[in-house]
Amino acid sequence: MKIISILFILLTVNMHAENRLQSFKPGQTWPDNNGRHINAHGGGICVYDSTYYWFGEHKIEGKAGNKAQVGVSVYSSKDLYNWKDEGIALPVSDDPKSDIAKGCILERPKVIFNAKTNKFVMWFHLELKGQGYGAARSGIAIADKITGPYTFIRSIRPNAGHWPQNVTADEKDPRSIARTKAENDRFSGAPTKKHEKFNILGSHMEGGQMARDMTLFVDDDGKAYHLYSSEHNSTLHISLLTEDYLDHSGTYVRVFPFRWMEAPAICKNNGKYYLIASGCTGWSPNAARSTVADTIFGPWKELGNPCVGENTSNGLGPSKTFGGQSTYILPVLGQDNAFIAMFDQWRPNNAIDGRYIWLPIQFEKGSLKIEWQDEWNLSFFKKNPE
Ligand code: DGJ
Numbered sequence: 001m002k003i004i005s006i007l008f009i010l011l012t013v014n015m016h017a018e019n020r021l022q023s024f025k026p027g028q029t030w031p032d033n034n035g036r037h038i039n040a041h042g043g044g045i046c047v048y049d050s051t052y053y054w055f056g057e058h059k060i061e062g063k064a065g066n067k068a069q070v071g072v073s074v075y076s077s078k079d080l081y082n083w084k085d086e087g088i089a090l091p092v093s094d095d096p097k098s099d100i101a102k103g104c105i106l107e108r109p110k111v112i113f114n115a116k117t118n119k120f121v122m123w124f125h126l127e128l129k130g131q132g133y134g135a136a137r138s139g140i141a142i143a144d145k146i147t148g149p150y151t152f153i154r155s156i157r158p159n160a161g162h163w164p165q166n167v168t169a170d171e172k173d174p175r176s177i178a179r180t181k182a183e184n185d186r187f188s189g190a191p192t193k194k195h196e197k198f199n200i201l202g203s204h205m206e207g208g209q210m211a212r213d214m215t216l217f218v219d220d221d222g223k224a225y226h227l228y229s230s231e232h233n234s235t236l237h238i239s240l241l242t243e244d245y246l247d248h249s250g251t252y253v254r255v256f257p258f259r260w261m262e263a264p265a266i267c268k269n270n271g272k273y274y275l276i277a278s279g280c281t282g283w284s285p286n287a288a289r290s291t292v293a294d295t296i297f298g299p300w301k302e303l304g305n306p307c308v309g310e311n312t313s314n315g316l317g318p319s320k321t322f323g324g325q326s327t328y329i330l331p332v333l334g335q336d337n338a339f340i341a342m343f344d345q346w347r348p349n350n351a352i353d354g355r356y357i358w359l360p361i362q363f364e365k366g367s368l369k370i371e372w373q374d375e376w377n378l379s380f381f382k383k384n385p386e
Contacts, residue, residue: 020081020082021081021082022081022377023081023375023376023377024080024081024358024359024373024375024376024377025374025375026311026322026355026356026357026358026359026372026373026374027311027313027314027322027323027324027345027355027356027357028313028355029355030083030355030356032075032083032084032085033082033083033084033085034085036085037352037353038054038056038075038083038356039056039058039059039073039352040054040055040056040057040058040073040074040075041056041057041059041344041346041351041354042056042057042107042108042109042327042344043055043056043057043108043109043327043328043342043344044056044108044109044110044111044215044216044327044328044342045328045330045342046110046111046112046113046120046146047331047333048113048120048146050078050333051076051077051078052076052077052078052080052330052333053074053075053076053086053111053146053147054074054075054076054077054083055072055073055074055089055109055110055111055122056072056073056109057072057073057106057107057108057109058070058071058072058073058088059351059352059354060351060352061350061351061352061353062349062350062351063348063349063350063351064351065350065351065352066105066348066351067103067104067105067129068092068100068102068103068104068105068106069092069102069103070088070091070092071088071089071090071091071092071106072088072089072090072106072109072122072124072150073085073087073088073089074086074087074088074089074146074147074148076147080330080332080340080378081377086147087147087148088148088149089111089122089143089147089148089149089150090109090122090141090148090149090150090152091149092104092106093152096129098152099126099128099137099139099152099154099155100126100139100152100155101128101129102129103129103130104126104127104128104129105125105126105127105133106124106125106126106127106139107124107125107126107127107212107213108124108125108213108214108215108263108327109122109123109124110122110123110124110214110215110216110328111146111216112216112218112224112245113146113218114224114244114245115222116222116243116244117244117245118144119142119143119144119244119245120142120143120144120145120146120148120150121140121141121142121244121245121246122139122140122141122142122143122150123138123139123140123214123216123226124138124139124141124214125137125138125139125211125212125213125214125228126138126139126155128155133189133212134185135155136157136210136211136212136230137155137156137157137211138155138156138157138158138211138214138226138228139152139154139155140152140153140154140155140156140246140247141153142246153246156208156247156248157204157207157208157209157210157211158208158209158211158226158228158230158237158239158248158252159208159209159237159239159248159250159252160205160206160207160208160209161205161206161250162205162248162250162251162252163205164201164237164252164253164254165251165252165253165297166253166254167201167254170199171199171201171202172202173199173202176198176199176202177199177202177203177205179198179199180198180199180200180202180203181203183198183203185203185232187200187232188232189212189232189233189280190233190260190280190281190282191234191260191280195231195232195234195258196234196258200231200232200234200235201230201231201235201254204231209230209231209237210230210231210232211226211228211229211230211237212228212229212230212233212262213228213229213233213262213263213264214226214227214228214229214264215227215228215264215265215266215327215328217266217268217296219268219296220268223240223241224240224241224245225238225239225240225241225296226238226239226241226248227239227264227266227275228264229261229262229264229280230254231254233260233262233280234257234258234259234260235254235255235256235257235258235259235261236254236255236256236259236261236264236277237252237253237254237255238252238253238255238296238297238298239251239252240252253297253298255298255300256277256291256300256302259289259302260279260280261277261278261279261280261289262277262278262279262280262325263277263278263325263326263327264276264277264326265277265326265327265328265329265341265342266329267329267331267339267361269337269339269363270337270363271294272292272293272294272366273292273293273294273295273296274290274291274292274329274361274368275290275291275292275293275300276288276289276290276291276306276326276329276341276368276370277289277291277326278321278325278326283346283348285316285320285321285322285323285324285325285345286319286320286321286325287305287307287318287319287320287321288305288306288307288318288321288326288370289302289303289304289305290302290303290304290305290306290367290368291303292366292367303366303367303368304367305318305319306341306361306367306368306369306370307321307322307370307371307372308369308370308371308372309322309371309372309373310322310372311323311357311372312372312374317372321343322343322345322357322372323345323357324343324344324345324357325343325344325345325346326341326342326343327342327343327344328342329341329342329361330342330358332378332381335378335381337363337381338360338378338381339360339361340358340359340360340361341358341359341360341361341370342356342357342358343356343357343358343359344356344357345357359371359372359373359376360373360376360380360381
């Protein structure tokens with residue numbers, strides 16, 4: 001009887017081990033510990049206590065899934081292949097008056113840990129319910145435990161009353177500010193030449209700058225930054241947060257003016273900052289960009305499209321980022337020069353079925369290369385020594 005029990009335990013352990021994932025399969029469904037496709041879109045990772053925590057947009061089936069019906073999901077993993085569903089870190093609210101009322105648009109949540117306050121801080125792109133993409137706000141939530149529950153604090157437009165470090169005299173000109181205010185924000189969120197003829201920065205100085213696609217970054221010195229598409233998506237802003245990470249400090253720069261960078265994702269390797277981003281074409285994929293700087297406030301230099309190869313399941317290559325759009329760059333624990341570029345493959349007609357494209361970044365002579373792989377694992381980085 002004892003032998004049979006031992007055999008049974010060994011068999012179960014073995015079956016369990018066989019079910020465990022041992023590789024990344026970009027663009028394919030990715031089952032969590034319950035066998036359900038991971039539901040954490042536009043996500044980012046926070047590493048805490050040697051564990052990875054993946055936060056992302058929880059989506060439901062159909063087009064309705066592009067609006068927040070549930071909240072922000074969180075998953076945990078030790079090995080990056082196998083993810084445990086840890087539930088909803090930040091639920092949307094049933095109160096229709098809340099900024100995060102069910103049915104709002106809540107995108108690209110990112111969580112960072114503040115070692116001084118011992119709090120986990122979440123930021124996300126927030127669009128108020130019923131206002132399309134017009135609000136262009138940033139939401140902030142806080143928790144004592146990494147998996148939450150997070151408490152929503154407030155939503156804001158960044159840096160109200162502050163000019164960027166690299167403001168020009170023209171941008172401060174009251175006449176161009178008045179002329180732009182008279183336009184009443186009648187600017188599209190996609191590229192037009194009209195934007196360049198106005199002073200969108202100046203028109204939003206008092207009330208705060210627009211903020212849509214975003215990420216967070218904590219530097220080696222503990223300073224945290226919020227990077228977001230601003231000025232109707234035409235220009236990216238990089239803003240230093242306050243020491244508690246709960247607000248903007250008023251110190252920020254405008255970068256890549258009128259380059260229409262969305263989906264910013266950043267990392268630091270060997271003292272240099274690398275940023276990847278997409279162009280601005282809604283849910284449809286476009287060509288990725290990569291950029292480098294010696295300091296986070298720039299100057300930033302564009303390095304071109306980092307993508308190489310073709311997604312064998314849809315035939316899409318660098319001009320469409322394999323069908324994906326960047327969301328985060330993940331430093332792999334315990335390995336030098338090991339970074340994973342995380343992309344979303346959106347499925348706006350059935351939002352919950354959006355896929356994840358995770359690919360290794362190769363640093364080659366100061367530039368970035370992100371090459372398509374049907375399947376890969378972390379041993380890839382041992383061959384990537386720079
Ligand atoms: C592109 C952004 O990157 C996404 O996060 C989302 O906001 C879509 N646009 C909506 O069209």
